[in-house]
Amino acid sequence: MFFDSVKHIFEYDSILHNYNYQISEEELKKIRSANQEWRNDLKEGDMIDAIIDEPMTRCSGWSQARIATVNGDTLHLEFIYDTKTADRYLDRYSVEIA
Secondary structure (H helix, E strand, C coil), rough: CCCCCCCHHHHCCCHHHHCCCCCHHHHHHHHHHCCCCHHCCCCCCCCEEEEEECCCCCCCCCEEEEEECCCEEEEEEEECCCCHHHHHEECCCCCCCC
């Protein structure tokens, strides 16, 4: 029981993680305007590099992903060489894609 509550603190979608890695609105505006036009052209089927979070190993790193769907600025990524559990949603302007 204790382990489950402590584990949640370190999950990538926990409040603590989001607080520690949150990008300020000002920084987000800089990212969106600084040579980032390629992000506007992202579409379903495109291949990109993205940070992968493997929940079972608590590891993260860069991996190739295909954009499965686009909903506004939300991209659903399917990682090519990793497990289905690694698939995730990221914002078009996330610093976790390249």
